[in-house]
Amino acid sequence: MTSEALHGHGHGHGHFEGPLPVGPTAARVVVGLLVAIAIAVVAAAAILWPGKQHIEIPLPFQNAGGGAVTTEAGTVVAQDITPCGSPSAGRAFPGDPTPPPTGSSFDCRRSLVTIDSGPNEGTRTLLEIVPGPGQPNLSVGEHIRLVRQTDSSGTPIYSFNDYSRGLPLLLVVAAFAVAIIAVARWRGARALLGLGITFGVLVVFTLPALLDGKPAMPVALVSGAVILYAVLYLAHGVNLRTSAALLGTLASMLVAAVLSVIAIRVTHLTGLSEEQNTNVQAYIQQVSITGLLLAGFIIGSLGVLNDVTITQASAAFEIASMDEAASRRTIFTSAMRVGRDHIASTVYTLVLAYAGGALPLLLLFSVAGGPVSDVLTGDAVAIEIVRSSVGGIALALSVPLTTGIAALLARPRLASPSPRRRTGGRHAR
Structure with a gap:
């Protein structure tokens, strides 16, 4: 090797202008956070675990x-x-x-x-x-x-x-499972297993804890966290990509919980416009209707948040793998363009899903002849408006949050040499 090359090489050390190699550090931080959250969730579940209680069967079901x-x-x-x-x-x-x-x-x-x-x-x-x-x-x-x-x-x-409806329902569910597995294969099978775990968490922990009079917000957060850990790692594997999506989803779920509490208090929603809530209040007095409404808001937001966060994490990692010279800023900016399109389409999904479920109610209001403002501000419709708005805000915030985490984890190496290094080489000559 010539002295010119040696001099150029020695002069070039330490002149990278790309981002610092924080990828491994970020990975340790993210994994550490997820482990700490998991421990906290297990401890909270132990505290909130429902005891053996005898609840009289409600009159309509006796x-x-x-x-x-x-x-x-x-x-x-x-x-x-x-x-x-x-x-x-x-x-x-x-x-x-x-x-x-x-x-x-x-x-x-x-x-x-x-x-x-x-x-x-x-x-x-x-x-x-x-x-x-x-x-x-x-x-x-x-x-x-x-x-x-x-x-x-x-x-x-x-x-x-x-x-x-036993046999027809079984056939519909079987067709659903076959379609998922045929297209997504083993990942689809794992997703179906995660769906089973979700229902198991709701039946074994969430509902009994609420019936036991436990506070709704901690119960919903613990339930949501357990569901997210199970379904994300089962469906997408234990890796940094999934960990980025999981951390973003957990943070977004917490945001949705805080927003739900504020929105319910500010709008004075009672939930008593729904017949099933009225029955709960009449026959299961230890359950708070407002708390039940809050838990529904939180758990109901998980599906759309999971969809968006895993997409953002995947986009960031794919962009990083296609261009090894891309900086974290480039990865973040490119993935955010995908995220903005996803937000625009998912907001419609969120709102139309709630509107579709409320069609019979909207139909009754449309023939009642009352002012539109009274219809929109009534408890029944206001619940769906607040539910959609809270979900939409959490959805929007989850995109940059998850994309930022994924961009840190997707670029663990040093960036490409900067122009200053090349300049240093020419100066050596």
């Missing part, structure tokens, strides 16, 4: 004896329209129903149903339904669910409960 409503399977085998009042209505019998008494003043749609489960399996019952709005329109061959209760003498009494 049978005549005060216990849980029991349902049995049934199949409609015959139908006709005849006068109401048959003594066989609701009773279990082996043959044909007893005719109604003469002189009945109105007709019913009578459905002869075989009982396919329970102590009276193999017998029949008769359902008399007066045609009208909200009444089931049964057909021969349909599978239904029957409520089985007992009268004062202990005789079983049967009534219509709902349509039997």
Whole structure:
């Protein structure tokens, strides 16, 4: 090697103008934060874990004896329209129903149903339904669910409960799972497993903790954190890309929680415009309706936040892998362009999803003839407006936050030599 080259090489040391090599440090910080958050979540879950409590069954779900409503399977085998009042209505019998008494003043749609489960399996019952709005329109061959209760003498009494949807629902879910796995393969299978874990967390921890009177915000945050750790690492693997998305999502979830508390207090939302909330307040007094509303806001925001943050992390890492000379600023700027497009499309998804769920309510308001301002500021519609707004703000803030974290982790090496280094080489000559 010539002396010129040696001199040029020695002069060039220490003259990089790119960003400092903080990639490994950033990785240790991010991993350390995620480990610390995981420990805190486990500790909080232990503190908030619901105890053994006995809660009386709400009145609408009780049978005549005060216990849980029991349902049995049934199949409609015959139908006709005849006068109401048959003594066989609701009773279990082996043959044909007893005719109604003469002189009945109105007709019913009578459905002869075989009982396919329970102590009276193999017998029949008769359902008399007066045609009208909200009444089931049964057909021969349909599978239904029957409520089985007992009268004062202990005789079983049967009534219509709902349509039997077990097999159709199973087929729909199976088609969903096949489509996900066919396209996403093993990653799709892991995502479905994460979906199962999500429902498990809600059933095993979230709902029992809320029923136990635990504060809604910590319960929702712990539940959301456990769900995020499980679904993100399961679906996308344990790597820095997923860790960047996870940290961004956790921070965005916390932002959504704070915004939800402020928005609910400022707008004085009660949630009592929804019938299920009214039932909860009437029959499960230890559960705060406002807290339940808050928990719904927080957990409901996780899906869209997860979608955006993993996209941003993936975009930053892909840009970094395609151009090894790109600085962190370049990676951040390029990924943010993707993020802005994603925000613009996801906001519509967020708002339209809530609007679609509220269509029956909006339809009723549209024929009520009241002022639009009263409709929009009413509790029922205001809940959806606040829910969409809080989710949208958290969504918008999650993009730069996650992109910044991913840009730090995606560029762990020194940047390319700067012009000053090349100048130094020429000066040496």
